Amino acid sequence: MYLTNSGGQISLSRIFDGNPVATIVIDSEHRVIHWNRACAVMTGVPASEMIGSRDQWRAFYPDPRPILADLIVDGAVESKVDTFYHGKFHRSELIEGAYEAEDFFPAFGDHGCWLFFTAAPICDDQGRVIGAIETLQNVTERHRAEEALRASEERYRELSRTDALTGLLNTRTLWEHLLHEIARAKRYGRPLSLMVLDCDDFKAINDRFGHLEGDRVLIELAALIRACERGSDSAYRYGGEEFVILLPETAATSAMQLAERVRARFAGIRLPLADAEAISATISIGVAEWRPGEDEQTLIRRADEAVYAAKHRGKNCVVLAE
Ligand SMILES: Nc1nc2c(ncn2[C@@H]2O[C@H](COP(=O)(O)OP(=O)(O)OP(=O)(O)O)[C@@H](O)[C@H]2O)c(=O)[nH]1
Known part of the structure; x- marks a missing residue:
């Protein structure tokens, strides 16, 4: 042809x-x-x-x-x-x-x-x-190029869900998860607890050792939280020096035990400094178990109030929310 x-x-x-x-x-x-x-x-x-x-x-x-x-x-x-x-x-x-x-x-x-x-x-x-x-x-x-784009999208998604300093999940993700877990607890009639952890006298730590050393304390606390959480738990940086652990399938008694373990272990940590000094810090923890009919804001508020109560009791302790 x-x-x-x-x-x-x-x-x-x-x-x-x-x-x-x-x-x-x-x-x-x-x-x-x-x-x-x-x-x-x-x-x-x-x-x-x-x-x-x-x-x-x-x-x-x-x-x-x-x-x-x-x-x-x-x-x-x-x-x-x-x-x-x-x-x-x-x-x-x-x-x-x-x-x-x-x-x-x-x-x-x-x-x-x-x-x-x-x-x-x-x-x-x-x-x-x-x-x-x-x-x-x-x-x-x-x-x-498509694989690189997918990897970078995944990385951005990850970054938008986590806190840059500690690598824990961020507040936005906390609200998402909390809504989901409350819906689950309601549907299946399962227990759900939450704890708020607040670093004691953190302003004084910053003032005395500097902001960077303050950051080290937060990173150390986040690492400890990660080490203590169980498979279904999830941990979040909730504010500057405040953290939350969400505990599905967990009633108040077990949540209190876990909170006490985290508190005691953190109090025992010494972060060495260059001049042979060491930083030690403590945390106050409020624990709240979800009550049927309660929304996410009320649950967090009760845990926050328990943290305030812990601060009033002298800090470095765990209080169960009313
Ligand atoms: N280093 C560092 N400091 C932070 C960060 N976010 C918040 N802070 C500091 O944390 C301190 C919190 O201080 P306060 O709210 O007064 O509480 P506190 O000193 O811990 O006192 P109590 O809560 O009563 O124990 C403030 O000085 C903030 O500047 C952070 O990412 N890194």
Whole structure:
């Protein structure tokens, strides 16, 4: 078949060969009849090794198996395409009987390669499939950019949910979780407790040792809280030197025990300073168990009031909310 122009004729195989998109054509016997230059460059396999053979798989896979064009020649039975390209293919919206797929080829290039490939049937005048044409494009760069974007979105999502200094969840997340946990406690009639922890005399710590050392105390307290929380608990930085631990499935007695453990362990910590001095600090804790019908603001307010009560009792203690 020829195209004609003022300069003469161009054969179809020259057109294929000049196509910058890697292209393979096979006949009804699965024999390769075209393997263009772009395909040779992409796969590293010259056309001379492929034309007339049924070895097209060799350019892509370690073991013999059909490529997409082979499945098209075999009638493009969807279940068969699915066997080889599960979750990675869909029907072409442009050409009937054609498929598009995207897959990772670990042996391509230095670190593997993502290819987007399409295969369509070639039919005779009666509509019988007499071969298939497959095109392949390297979409690795696009994939890497998408992965980087996903990772950065995930990082931003994480940052928007956490407190930068301590790495604990932030107040916004606390309100979300609290609403959810109250709804759950209500629906299933389960206990739910919460504690508010407030660093004692923190202004004096800042004044005496400096703001950076104050930050160290907060970081240390956050680490201790994280070490003490159980699987279903979650911890939040609630304000400057205030923290919250949310305790699903926990009644007041257990919450008080946990609070007492955190208080005692924190009081025992000595943060060494350069001049052989050490910082020690204490916390006051208010514990509140959710009451049926109570909303999140009221629950937190009761725990806050218990913290004030603890401060009035001399600090470094735990008080159960009224
Ligand atoms: N280093 C540091 N200090 C903070 C941070 N956030 C808040 N603060 C300080 O925490 C101190 C809290 O002081 P107050 O609310 O007066 O409470 P307190 O000194 O702990 O006194 P009591 O609550 O009665 O024990 C303030 O001086 C704030 O500036 C922070 O992220 N880092």
